[in-house]
Amino acid sequence: MIQIDRLTKRFDAIHGIFDVTLRVEPGSVFGFIGPNGAGKSTTIRHLMGLLHADSGKASVMGHDCWRESEQVKASVGYLPGEINYPQDMTGEEIIRLTSRLHRTSREREDRLRTIFPFDTSLKVRKMSKGMKQKLGIVTCFMKDVPVYVLDEPTSGLDPLMQERLIEWVLAEKAAGKAILMSSHHFPEMEKTCDRAALIRDGRIIIEADIDELKRRSVKAYQIGLKSEVEAQALADKVGIRDGRTVTVTVSTSDELNALIATLTSFEVESLTSGADELEHMFMEYYGEVTS
Missing domain, CATH: 3.40.50.300 (P-loop containing nucleotide triphosphate hydrolases)
Structure with a gap:
């Protein structure tokens, strides 16, 4: 068309x-x-x-x-x-x-x-x-x-x-x-x-295809923990700590399920996602080209 x-x-x-x-x-x-x-x-x-x-x-x-x-x-x-x-x-x-x-x-x-x-x-x-x-x-x-x-x-x-x-x-x-x-x-x-x-x-x-672009994308999650000690313990396993918040990136459903399983051992106070998958992909490729 x-x-x-x-x-x-x-x-x-x-x-x-x-x-x-x-x-x-x-x-x-x-x-x-x-x-x-x-x-x-x-x-x-x-x-x-x-x-x-x-x-x-x-x-x-x-x-x-x-x-x-x-x-x-x-x-x-x-x-x-x-x-x-x-x-x-x-x-x-x-x-x-x-x-x-x-x-x-x-x-x-x-x-x-x-x-x-x-x-x-x-x-x-x-x-x-x-x-x-x-x-x-x-x-x-x-x-x-x-x-x-x-x-x-x-x-x-x-x-x-x-x-x-x-x-x-x-x-x-x-x-x-x-x-x-x-x-x-x-x-x-x-x-x-x-x-x-x-x-x-x-x-x-x-x-x-959109599904393929989303599969290539990395999704970021911000996890709020009860204490900085807990946050550091989680960061030692899967992410980067900033105070009581740990940022974790995942790229597959298996990685996401593994993260969820890991979080069951911690006192999580909040869990938020970062940019939409397509937006994150856009930023990845935009940064990749400009770097």
């Missing part, structure tokens, strides 16, 4: 994207992960026919994203990273314009309005970031199309709306849609994505 082959766009000697290749299949969500300026939005702009590549190719449903951008835009629901609607239009006016342009279903529109409610009578310039994001989500998904491209889709949303968007994306995936999602919100990536790529300095440095 989405196919990018060795896409390259040089802005100068070090900025741009270089030999980016990825595929997004029907009924799947592909996560696009990377720090700011890594090349995520530049890649997405090529998909939407907004930039012309120096070399390589981007296509959606077999249509070249630059030469056949009209057909591509008709097949794609796009949520940009920056919501930039005309400031003096109301939310209702933008929704009605979207409906006329794309001949959307009123039933689908009403469902989206219910799930992502906001005051549509307000002008865009008076909307909060969260309201603008919900307007972008509604107008993006009003188009019942086979492909969606979402650039930081949960930006500005409260936790309830984030969960609702995750549920909506999962339902669209189950309906056979192909979804490319750029995000820094790692829990949503873990919950929705089948596969992901990490991009840095315009180059993809790793791509794999």
Whole structure:
């Protein structure tokens, strides 16, 4: 559904994207992960026919994203990273314009309005970031199309709306849609994505199934003990002590089960986990490349 082959766009000697290749299949969500300026939005702009590549190719449903951008835009629901609607239009006016342009279903529109409610009578310039994001989500998904491209889709949303968007994306995936999602919100990536790529300095440095990425990740746990003596005794076995807290890292379920068995001999007062697995993986690879 989405196919990018060795896409390259040089802005100068070090900025741009270089030999980016990825595929997004029907009924799947592909996560696009990377720090700011890594090349995520530049890649997405090529998909939407907004930039012309120096070399390589981007296509959606077999249509070249630059030469056949009209057909591509008709097949794609796009949520940009920056919501930039005309400031003096109301939310209702933008929704009605979207409906006329794309001949959307009123039933689908009403469902989206219910799930992502906001005051549509307000002008865009008076909307909060969260309201603008919900307007972008509604107008993006009003188009019942086979492909969606979402650039930081949960930006500005409260936790309830984030969960609702995750549920909506999962339902669209189950309906056979192909979804490319750029995000820094790692829990949503873990919950929705089948596969992901990490991009840095315009180059993809790793791509794999989400489960495989999580298996490669090391998970950190902070264990609070009753005394520093107990903490030192545990640290001598499995971790690093800081006062009464011991940090332990595990990379497999066997290691986690062994840790749990070890803790039965100690007076544990607290147990907390560190970063989400996908976030920890991201930091591992980001640090690995920059070191």
